[in-house]
Amino acid sequence: MHELSIVNALVAMVEEKARAAGATRVTRVQIRVGALSGVVADALRSSYDFGTTGTLLEGSTLAIEEVPVAIACLACGRDVVLPGIQHFCCPDCGTPSARVTQGRELDLLSFEIETPDPEPSIEPGADP
Amino acid sequence: MSTRIVEVRRGILKQNDQQAAVLRRRFQEAGVTVVSLVSSPGAGKTEFLRRTLEALRGAGHRVAAIVGDLETDNDARRLAEAGVPVRQIVTHGRCHLEAEWVGEHLEGWALDQLDYLFIENVGNLVCPASYDLGEQVRAVLLSVTEGEDKPLKYPTIFNSADLAVITKVDLAAAVEFDRAAALASIESVRPGLRVLEVSAKRGTGMAEWLALLGAYRPAAAPATPDA
Numbered sequence: 001m002h003e004l005s006i007v008n009a010l011v012a013m014v015e016e017k018a019r020a021a022g023a024t025r026v027t028r029v030q031i032r033v034g035a036l037s038g039v040v041a042d043a044l045r046s047s048y049d050f051g052t053t054g055t056l057l058e059g060s061t062l063a064i065e066e067v068p069v070a071i072a073c074l075a076c077g078r079d080v081v082l083p084g085i086q087h088f089c090c091p092d093c094g095t096p097s098a099r100v101t102q103g104r105e106l107d108l109l110s111f112e113i114e115t116p117d118p119e120p121s122i123e124p125g126a127d128p
Numbered sequence: 129m130s131t132r133i134v135e136v137r138r139g140i141l142k143q144n145d146q147q148a149a150v151l152r153r154r155f156q157e158a159g160v161t162v163v164s165l166v167s168s169p170g171a172g173k174t175e176f177l178r179r180t181l182e183a184l185r186g187a188g189h190r191v192a193a194i195v196g197d198l199e200t201d202n203d204a205r206r207l208a209e210a211g212v213p214v215r216q217i218v219t220h221g222r223c224h225l226e227a228e229w230v231g232e233h234l235e236g237w238a239l240d241q242l243d244y245l246f247i248e249n250v251g252n253l254v255c256p257a258s259y260d261l262g263e264q265v266r267a268v269l270l271s272v273t274e275g276e277d278k279p280l281k282y283p284t285i286f287n288s289a290d291l292a293v294i295t296k297v298d299l300a301a302a303v304e305f306d307r308a309a310a311l312a313s314i315e316s317v318r319p320g321l322r323v324l325e326v327s328a329k330r331g332t333g334m335a336e337w338l339a340l341l342g343a344y345r346p347a348a349a350p351a352t353p354d355a
Contacts (some may be wrong), residue, residue, distance in 0.1 A: 002223050002255035010140050021134055031140065038257035038284045085283045087316050096319035100287070106258065110135045117130055 003043040006106070007051030014111050015056050023113035026056050030063040034105035035085050041066055060111075069103030144259055147227035151234075151262025158239035161344045162247065164261055166285060167269035168278070169251030172295040172328060174203045176269065177248055179328040181210035183338055190241060194233050195248040196225040203248065213237065224255035227262055244341065253282040265344055267291040270314075272305035279313040286317045291324065293337070298327035 010031065018026050033041050041064045048062045069082045073090035079101045080090050089096040139145060155162045165173045177193060184191045192213040195203045204216035215233045217225060230247060239245070247263060249256045268289035270278055273296060279286040286292065292314050300307065307325075314321055324340070326333035 002258065005222065005224075005255075006140060006258070009143065013136075013138065013140065013142075017134060017136060021132075024129075027131065036284050036287060038254065038288075085287070085317070086280045088287070088319050089316075096315070098287075098319045098321070106140050108136045108138050108140055110133050110137075112131055112133050114129050114131050 003039060003047040004051055006039055006044060007047045010108060011052055011055050011057055013108055018056050018111065018113050021113055022115045023056060024116065025114045026060045026111050027114060028061045028063060028112040029057065030065065030109045030111065032065045032067055032105045032107045032109055034067045034103040035069045035082075036100060036103040037106040039106055065109070067103055067105050070101045071097040072099040072101050073097055074099075141258060144227050147231060148260035148262040151227055151231055152264075154239060155245070155262060155264065156346075158242070159346060160239050160242040160245050161265075161341070161346070162245045162261075162263045163265045163267060163341070163344070164247040164249055164263040165267050165269060166249045166253070166256045166289070167251060167271075167295075168253045168274065168282075171251070171269045171271040171274065173248050173251065173269055174206055176293070176295055176326065176328040177246055178207050178210050179331075179334065180246070180337070180341075181207060181212050183334065184244060184341070185210060185212055187338070189243040191244045191246070192237060192242055193246040193248065194230060196229075196250045198223070198250060207248075219250060223250055223252050224259050225249050225261060226259050230261050243345065253278070253285045257285040257288050265290045267293050269293045269295050270310065271296040272300045272310075273303050276306045276309040277313050279310075279317045283317040286314060286321070289318065289321065291322050291340075292318075294323060294325045296327060296329075297325045297332055298330045 014026055014029055033039055045062060052058050069085055070079045071088055073080045073095055075093050075095040076090055088098060165177060167173050181191050193207050194215050195207060196217040196219055197203055198219055198221055201216040204214045207214040217229050217233055247261055266289045268286055314323055324333055324337055326337060
């Protein structure tokens with residue numbers, strides 16, 4: 001189980017960016033986890049509360065977008081999504097393929113922060 | 129108090145990936161071939177590696193190894209019997225190696241004086257899959273005493289490997305190892321993956337493995353005439 005290591009890496013990345021954005025608290029973190037990332041979404045969820053305790057992320061929600069594996073099927077000439085990760089062959093025509101086009105993702109997508117009220121001259125949400 | 133969303137889109141393990149990329153460049157520049165070994169505990173990584181180190185050293189190659197374990201330096205001492213430089217990474221409970229620790233344990237080694245560097249990961253078929261170590265070749269080992277369907281149970285690590293090695297084939301008959309089923313499992317999770325079948329103790333398949341290691345070496349730079 002290395003999910004706590006993953007959570008720690010996630011916390012470090014989010015905290016750094018959240019501080020730079022002037023956050024007092026992070027309320028929600030959205031990540032993408034591929035079926036072939038080596039990380040189990042449920043294990044991440046159960047490590048999350050422990051790994052975020054005492055950080056800006058404490059009490060935040062972890063939203064996980066799970067991504068299935070897709071392979072390039074040379075016979076069909078397109079990418080096909082696999083129902084699992086045990087059989088790397090096209091579900092339509094049965095041709096094997098080791099060319100993974102999707103499913104290795106382990107990405108931080110976005111996070112939601114609370115910041116002190118902005119100065120009146122700054123448009124909310126406007127990027128500098 | 130106001131809230132806003134910060135968009136990022138960044139790999140969570142980007143720091144490890146970057147450190148691995150730095151290592152990979154260092155290895156290439158030094159001309160050292162780096163092979164990592166992953167398997168479940170007890171699949172025979174250490175014995176396979178010890179025999180490999182001995183054979184390579186005997187053939188005049190310059191080799192070294194780094195070995196990761198949760199605790200103890202027993203494996204490093206076993207590997208050092210091969211008469212080559214060995215360093216142990218004790219992870220203190222962490223279930224995998226990371227590129228940063230490999231980098232730290234290279235300190236003081238002249239990589240350009242090495243032909244091969246082996247990295248034996250912690251015995252674990254799950255966690256090492258997520259961490260690039262900058263290796264050129266990742267070999268996953270599967271012993272005949274494990275289930276033939278192990279690749280189906282741990283598809284991610286087999287899919288991430290460049291080579292599969294079936295070990296302890298001298299015990300195959302005793303444990304009624306279903307070779308065809310094992311090969312089919314490997315092919316299912318990683319079509320086209322090269323598979324070697326070895327017994328480190330008996331020497332079976334080791335010649336093929338050593339020949340493959342030879343093929344991993346960079347081709348000798350052609351002699352170029354002075355410009």
